[in-house]
Amino acid sequence: MTLVQIRGVTKAYYTSRRKDRARVVLDNVSLQFEDNEFICLVGPSGCGKTTLLNLIAGFESPTAGDVFYKGTKITSPSPERGVVFQEYSLLPWMNVLDNVKFALCSSDLSDDEKDNVALRALTMVNLSDSAYQRPNLLSGGMKQRVAVARLLAMDPDLWLMDEPFSSLDEQTRKKLDDDVLNIWRIKKKTIVFVTHNVDEALHLATRIVLFSQSPGQVIKEWNIPTTMSRDPTSSSMIALKKEITDAMPACACADICPIDIRM
Amino acid sequence: MGSERGPDSTIEIGSDRPASLMRTTIIFILGLLITLAIWQIFAWTYNDVLERGVMRFPAPFETFVMLGEFLFEGKTLLGYTIYDHIVASVSRWMFAFALAAVVGVAIGTLFGYFTSLFSIGIVPISVFQMIPGLAWLPIALLLFGLGSNSAMFIIFIVSVVVIIIGVASGIRRVPPVIVRAAKMMGASDLELFSKVLMPYALVDIVTSLRVGMGSAWRVLIAAEMVVGTGVGLGYAITMTKDLLNYVGSFACIVVICIIGLLLDKVLFAEMEKYARHRLGMEEGY
Numbered sequence: 001m002t003l004v005q006i007r008g009v010t011k012a013y014y015t016s017r018r019k020d021r022a023r024v025v026l027d028n029v030s031l032q033f034e035d036n037e038f039i040c041l042v043g044p045s046g047c048g049k050t051t052l053l054n055l056i057a058g059f060e061s062p063t064a065g066d067v068f069y070k071g072t073k074i075t076s077p078s079p080e081r082g083v084v085f086q087e088y089s090l091l092p093w094m095n096v097l098d099n100v101k102f103a104l105c106s107s108d109l110s111d112d113e114k115d116n117v118a119l120r121a122l123t124m125v126n127l128s129d130s131a132y133q134r135p136n137l138l139s140g141g142m143k144q145r146v147a148v149a150r151l152l153a154m155d156p157d158l159w160l161m162d163e164p165f166s167s168l169d170e171q172t173r174k175k176l177d178d179d180v181l182n183i184w185r186i187k188k189k190t191i192v193f194v195t196h197n198v199d200e201a202l203h204l205a206t207r208i209v210l211f212s213q214s215p216g217q218v219i220k221e222w223n224i225p226t227t228m229s230r231d232p233t234s235s236s237m238i239a240l241k242k243e244i245t246d247a248m249p250a251c252a253c254a255d256i257c258p259i260d261i262r263m
Numbered sequence: 264m265g266s267e268r269g270p271d272s273t274i275e276i277g278s279d280r281p282a283s284l285m286r287t288t289i290i291f292i293l294g295l296l297i298t299l300a301i302w303q304i305f306a307w308t309y310n311d312v313l314e315r316g317v318m319r320f321p322a323p324f325e326t327f328v329m330l331g332e333f334l335f336e337g338k339t340l341l342g343y344t345i346y347d348h349i350v351a352s353v354s355r356w357m358f359a360f361a362l363a364a365v366v367g368v369a370i371g372t373l374f375g376y377f378t379s380l381f382s383i384g385i386v387p388i389s390v391f392q393m394i395p396g397l398a399w400l401p402i403a404l405l406l407f408g409l410g411s412n413s414a415m416f417i418i419f420i421v422s423v424v425v426i427i428i429g430v431a432s433g434i435r436r437v438p439p440v441i442v443r444a445a446k447m448m449g450a451s452d453l454e455l456f457s458k459v460l461m462p463y464a465l466v467d468i469v470t471s472l473r474v475g476m477g478s479a480w481r482v483l484i485a486a487e488m489v490v491g492t493g494v495g496l497g498y499a500i501t502m503t504k505d506l507l508n509y510v511g512s513f514a515c516i517v518v519i520c521i522i523g524l525l526l527d528k529v530l531f532a533e534m535e536k537y538a539r540h541r542l543g544m545e546e547g548y
């Protein structure tokens with residue numbers, strides 16, 4: 001089943017206060033995400049990956065084109081589409097458990113049931129010991145695990161993850177990547193995972209989508225069969241990595257020379 | 264991770280607390296003593312060294328004696344006890360300030376949340392902010408005439424401006440990612456307001472109420488001095504001054520200082536501390 005359909009989406013932001021100049025961030029992007037896929041969006045920074053995720057989440061709306069979720073047009077955020085943000089997004093005055101319970105605010109479970117669901121989610125990410133701590137006592141990796149636990153509690157069909165572990169050290173990142181992979185295998189959800197790290201994408205994805213530098217366009221897609229070995233030293237992985245790296249835009253000059261259009 | 268501590272047991276700096284409280288108290292008392300000393304030296308210089316005038320400059324001692332008479336011996340001032348004056352001023356202040364708090368928090372939240380509303384609305388607010396409290400007098404008199412209502416109008420307008428600006432900037436400081444996270448989790452508008460925006464901006468809101476309260480209290484006294492309220496601390500000061508009862512004026516001023524300090528240092532400082540603690544801001548985020 002097609003979960004997300006992106007049809008000819010263009011997104012531009014005004015770059016002047018008089019609204020007579022704009023900058024195209026996404027240029028006529030069309031993509032389709034199927035059920036139970038693990039999609040990695042790869043591309044240089046500033047190419048519009050976060051913007052695309054924001055459009056799917058419903059935080060913003062496209063300048064042209066449409067985004068559909070299960071056949072209906074996306075107009076606003078919804079707990080059906082969970083997001084793990086690049087920045088820390090916990091409520092600082094709530095302890096970890098309450099933060100996870102907040103993700104259930106639109107469900108009609110009783111408070112006890114919410115407690116149970118939240119605790120189970122925290123156990124899955126190995127944080128049940130920290131349930132009563134405030135976020136400020138947690139390390140960066142733990143904060144992002146709470147963010148993952150929120151989605152586990154919400155249990156959306158679509159997970160949107162925006163470079164969730166890119167600010168963490170290599171070791172922690174790899175560990176959390178594996179945790180996400182496990183969750184994906186057990187829960188059979190669809191995950192759209194943004195990263196600028198090709199190795200990370202090769203480890204996780206069933207499909208890799210490569211974006212051009214700004215304005216973002218889809219350069220190429222690669223499907224990775226489930227039968228293929230994920231061992232980074234295997235010859236097929238090395239070959240695929242070379243293919244992707246070669247196709248990757250050389251410089252991320254989006255932030256250096258913005259493209260302006262006069263209107 | 265793996266902490267054995269139970270719910271809400273942050274690393275309490277418990278042993279430090281009493282010591283630091285004692286320190287602040289001692290510093291505060293020291294500050295008060297210095298204030299009194301400056302007052303005493305000034306009065307002594309004025310009265311005994313310069314031997315300037317016909318009128319004596321009230322010294323601390325005689326002021327506090329008269330204050331004692333007002334407070335404990337039922338001595339009246341302009342036909343009212345000191346308590347009548349206090350109650351009149353405080354109730355005017357409370358009523359106008361409460362109204363300003365409700366209106367200010369509501370408008371401030373709207374301004375803070377809707378960026379377009381803010382950029383338009385902040386213009387008149389900035390203009391109002393430039394108007395010194397007593398300059399509202401002509402408007403107050405046109406609207407309410409002489410008396411208590413004019414004083415309350417001035418208090419209201421002065422503190423509501425402070426509160427709107429403080430609350431709006433507090434709401435605007437809420438990180439967009441937090442608002443997005445809440446919406447993504449299905450929070451309704453009401454939940455977003457009460458469970459995310461308000462708690463996040465709590466410290467700023469309490470601070471703006473505290474500043475607003477201070478401005479309200481100061482302008483209340485000034486307003487009572489000019490709009491002829493009949494009873495009230497500000498009114499008592501002008502009238503005793505006109506009757507050349509300077510010691511009486513000074514006693515009223517002391518009462519005003521004590522009430523203002525109590526409200527600020529005790530009530531609002533505690534509220535602010537509580538808000539900071541609730542937000543886990545003491546430990547940093």
Ligand SMILES: Nc1ncnc2c1ncn2[C@@H]1O[C@H](COP(=O)(O)OP(=O)(O)O)[C@@H](O)[C@H]1O
Pocket residue numbers: 013014025043044045046047048049050051052214254255
């Ligand atoms: N709200 C906005 N207003 C103006 N420009 C924006 C806004 N959001 C993003 N941009 C611009 O769009 C470009 C793409 O941003 P983003 O989607 O965050 O890139 P990525 O996540 O791929 O690094 C950036 O150059 C950024 O400056």
Ligand SMILES: [Mg+2]
Pocket residue numbers: 049050086162163
């Ligand atoms: Mg990004």
